[in-house]
Amino acid sequence: MTDSIVSSVISSARSSGRTVLTEIESKRILHSLGLPVAVPDSAVTADDAVRAALRIGFPVVLKVLSPHVSHKSDVGGVELNLDNESAVRDAFERIRVSLAAKARDARFDGVAVQPMAKRGGVELIAGTFHDERFGAMVMVGLGGVLVEVMKDTALALAPIGGREASAMLAQLRGARILRGVRGQPGVDIDAIVSLLETVSGIAATHPDIAEMDLNPVVAYEDGLAILDARIVLTADSGRASQPDPHRAARLKNLERAFNPRTVVVIGDKRMGGYMWLRAMAHLKGKLYSVQIDPNEIPGIEEMGVENRKSLAEITEPIDYAVSAVPRQIAPRILKDCVANHVGSIGFFTSGFSETSEELGIRLENELRDLALNSEIALVGPNCMGLYSPSSGLRNFPEEKVGEAGDVCFISQSGTHTINFCLQAPSHGIKVNKAASIGNVLVLEAADYIDLMAADPATRVIGMYIEGVRDGRRFFDSVRHAAERHPVVIWKGGVTEAGARATFSHTGSLATPEAIWQTVVRQSGAVEVASLDAMLDAVELFARAKRLGGRRMGLVAMTGGQSVVITDTFATAGLEIPALSESSYDELKTFFNIIGGSYRNPLDAGGTIGAGHHQGNLDRILEILERDSVIDAIVLEVGTGLRAARWAAHEDEITGLLDKLADFANRSTKPFAVVMHPAHVEAIVARGKELARARGLVVFDSFERAAAAFRTASDYWANRARLGS
Structure with missing residues (x-):
């Protein structure tokens, strides 16, 4: 029954040459879906408006009916809280006159008469629009000033379920308002979730609908009300791609x-x-x-x-x-x-x-x-074509061959493909397959993703993408791949300058950047913004254990470094919690607190001798390993004066790295070291080479380590949210 009403209304509009449904037609569709909306009566004359108001019951609202008006309030086309017959007559005339004055070419088809909504509640905007690459999208935002000025909105590819709808609401900067703030009660979150599920479903199943603009929607403690609605159809039904x-x-x-x-x-x-x-x-x-x-x-x-x-x-x-x-x-x-x-x-x-x-x-x-x-x-x-080290197939003469790897890389840039593959070995990354795909005439990124994700050797997929033709197929391929492997995406060409005009209100609040970020998040993949960030994230995914949360155990060599590492990781959105009491009880039995501290971060240089008092270092790492409040461990390996000895005493660094590699293998938590180039860059570079040869994850700086761990935590959080 619902589908027949939707199809009937759409067919009637198309037969009359219209692509914009009237408010009454739009609300008929929403009402047929079981949504909380009052279908107005139409009134061509003031007398008609009065009769409608008497049937509905005062107070009522009048709204202009015109196929040429998108935003009724802009032309004085809305009159609220009319509580008697005289007020209705006067309001009808004001609307007619205002339309003639403010939009001279607009046709006046009368007014819509509907009940006045109850006071209170929180105003929202919701709806759907059609993106030229990714198809039907659903949007929700806090109404009024927050949506117009702050653009506090969230997007998702339609259709969505309740979990994704709830996640959209949680993304809003003003989400606390929905839960209640400063004595104001919270609203019916379940009703909003149900609304988003319903409108996203109808947009996904009816490609004729280009946009649904529900504005405002008022959410109350119990239920909600859709006060205004506008549905725009596609210019033509078009042909589905073969x-x-x-x-x-x-x-x-x-x-x-x-x-x-x-x-x-x-x-x-x-x-x-x-x-x-x-x-x-x-x-x-x-x-x-x-x-x-x-x-x-x-x-x-x-x-x-x-x-x-x-x-x-x-x-x-x-x-x-x-x-x-x-x-x-x-x-x-x-x-x-x-x-x-x-x-x-x-x-x-x-x-x-x-x-x-x-x-x-x-x-x-x-x-x-x-x-x-x-x-x-x-x-x-x-493009530069294909690279498969195990078969000796290369797209650049200097790339390594011979050893089968576990990391795949796709890029629309030949330069980025070559740079990734050339730099991968120095990051401990072993390439399985890589593809420079250029103009993607026939095979799109989705085809390479499907092939690489299905390879049992693959552990991580990275890609540099500038654009896709079939956005839905790309999304489906990424989502399927991300259910099994970390997928790291570097998008080129996403700026506000790339924004293009969309449909009237709901769609105009979406930019290409916001849509792309939505696609990545909803697919379960994660984004980076540079080649260095790509290499760092892929190294962590490929070589470290699975990250179970954002709580970091940090070990630095000096007081200043312990402050900096804390600020850096916290700024990246990671947590540096206090350790459990049992950990502190054990640490205080041997930790040198003169010029040091064990409060997480651990200022441990005086206790472990820049890493060379191996017994104490082992004890610190084991404590962090056992502590249930810690999800991952990062150790700064001293690269100052001590590192200058490594050139003549390489056994000092190899002995340390052997112990660290042994710990990393035994640990159930991701473990990484930071080795700053400092003033002995060549010597430290050798240290990094030795570390990665032992399977250790190594970062050049606190900033790069923090960014990689944040990327990893985002991926595993996405994967948990998607239920895989």
Whole structure:
């Protein structure tokens, strides 16, 4: 019954050429959903308005009816608390005159007459809107000044359940108002949660609805009331995008490409230093070159690579090809690959839609059409392609090969892909698979996420993303991956300057940045804002134990450092609790409090000799390990005067690191060390190398350590909230 009313109202509006429903039509839909809303009577004349008021009972409210007015109060179109017939007549006339004066071209269709809402309560705004990438979104915010000036709103992808609706309310800066503050009673949270669930569900199941604007909604101690509502339809129902009929085969071909038996490099040249052929020098499978320029062939053969004049001359099935040809030739190369049943091809070639040139856009469209009509997995173009160390497949000559890893990385930037993969080993990160995906013509980030998340070797997935076409599929893929592994996302191009106009009121309160942050949070992933932060977070996820909370046990070497480490971690949103009494009872039996303190943070330099009084250090770490108020432990390893000895006495640092690695392996809690470069940077760099070789997590500074632990705590909190 509900769905038939919704469809009937929408059909009636479309048949009359309207995309904006009247307040009465909007409220009919909401009423059919069981929501607390009074459906007004329409009145074309003042007499009609009086008769409606008598039926409803005084006091009443009059609101202008006009297809050309979005915000009724702006045109003097709302009259409140009318308690007799004369007041209703006078109000009707004031509304008519005010509309004519303030919106001369607006048609006057009369007024809506409805009961006056009871006083009190907390005013909210709620509703839905349609984002061009991610589809139906639901929004809630505190009404009045808080939403207009402070933009105190929360978003979620629709549909949502009660847990997500409750989480939205908790995100509001004014959430305390809903619970009651300064003698004011709290409101019916369950009723608001039910409202958000309902409107999000109808928006998700009815793509014709572009926006629902419920403003205001008044929440009381018991229940709520929707006082005004406006529903906007899409300009047309549109056509749903057609699924890729070759997707399953395409993904199989992409999987083959990461572990190829045969790779072909097309068009590599001496001028580029034969970069691609050099990158494939340690390939476990067979490598061929395809090059027709007689001036290039001798240099290729000098490298020990077999060259062919065409793909047809290669008899083995080709799993992966890399093309470095000019853009004008790219469609011809792709057509040849399809004809010769090449599984995947990565186009290093650039100069397509990213240039905004007509030629580049046309050539890119040709590539897309050719790929979509085949089973080939097209990587890019405008990318560095695939990296799989265990198979010897590289997209840059200096990347490490040979050892299978447990971290995957996806990036729309080739530079970020290379930088991550080159810096990963020095952070103790072992790459499993990496993909530079460029312009994502056919295969999107979601395809790579699905493949990498399904790999049993994967422990962490990181990615740099600038944009997605199919936002819902991206969200679903990230959410599925984040249920199993930490997913760390670095988003490029999210600023207020990127904001674009949306629909009238509810949608205009959402910016691209806010929508993106909502997608990441709701998917269960976490965000970082730089390559360094990405490397730090991935190292912690991949090498440390699971983080069970935000309570940190901190050990510093001096008084000043103990203050700084505390401020840094607290500023990052982490907790530094007092230890349990049993811990203090044990610490005071041996801790040197002259120039030190054991209050968490522990100013322990005098007690542990910058880490070299191993017995005392062991006891401190074991106390923190046993203490139930501590979730993770961070130790500053002295890198001042003591570190200067390490160059000549490396056994001092290796002995310490062996003990710390043993503790990290035995501990049930995440453990990390901070080693500041200080004035002995080269020596400390060697210390970090030795530490990571032993599996220890190492950070360059308190700031980077705190940021990584905050990222980790956010991920595990998200995962707990999602119930996984």
